[in-house]
Amino acid sequence: MRICIPVAEYQGLESQVYGHFGSAESFVMVDTETMAVARLSNGDREHVHGACSPLAALAGARPDAVLVGGIGPGALMGLRQAGITVCLAPAGTVASAVGLFQAGKLQQLEMPTCAGHGGPSGCHCSH
Numbered sequence: 404m405r406i407c408i409p410v411a412e413y414q415g416l417e418s419q420v421y422g423h424f425g426s427a428e429s430f431v432m433v434d435t436e437t438m439a440v441a442r443l444s445n446g447d448r449e450h451v452h453g454a455c456s457p458l459a460a461l462a463g464a465r466p467d468a469v470l471v472g473g474i475g476p477g478a479l480m481g482l483r484q485a486g487i488t489v490c491l492a493p494a495g496t497v498a499s500a501v502g503l504f505q506a507g508k509l510q511q512l513e514m515p516t517c518a519g520h521g522g523p524s525g526c527h528c529s530h
Contacts, residue, residue, distance in 0.1 A: 404435045406504060407466035408497050413442045416498040422472040425460065431497045432464060435505060440497075458485060470500045470509065473516045491516065 409427030410418035416438070421427045430443040445460050458465075458481060469482055470492035482489050490509035492500040503509050 404468065405464075405466040406433045406435060406468045406470060406501055407431070407443070407461060407464065408433070408470045408492065408500055409445075409472070410497065415440050416496065416501075418497045420470065420472045420492045420495060420497065420500050422494075424469070424471045424474040424478050427460075430461060430464075432466060433497065433501050435501060438501075458482075468504065470504055471512070471516075474512065479512060479514075 408418070408431050409421040409424050409429075410431055411421045411428050412418065413429050413431065415431070416433070418431050425445075427445050429445055432441045432443055433439070443462050443464055460478070465485070466487060468488040468490060470490050472492055472494060474482075474489065479489055489512045490504060491512055492503070492509060500509070
């Protein structure tokens with residue numbers, strides 16, 4: 404399985420899970436069978452707020468799942484329409500998030516966690 408996780412600074416499996424999908428500097432792609440990692444630059448980082456194109460952000464990569472600290476409605480909808488599972492990951496390392504996902508301990512997202520920068524009190528993004 405291929406899992407993708409947004410990060411602010413790429414450090415392989417020790418990268419910290421970033422709090423917002425669309426504004427992440429890059430993504431860590433993890434092959435859960437081999438734990439091999441690859442860095443993907445965010446190809447859509449400079450998008451207008453609310454207009455994130457998640458597949459452009461992932462540079463055309465098609466992971467099976469994306470683990471996020473936060474995500475807006477457009478990105479969530481785009482990923483889900485592409486058949487990609489999106490789960491909420493706690494703060495911590497990519498390795499920890501992957502382990503929690505493999506253990507079935509991460510919640511699959513049905514609703515976005517962020518409605519806007521400086522947004523509602525329910526926003527859990529770190530931006």
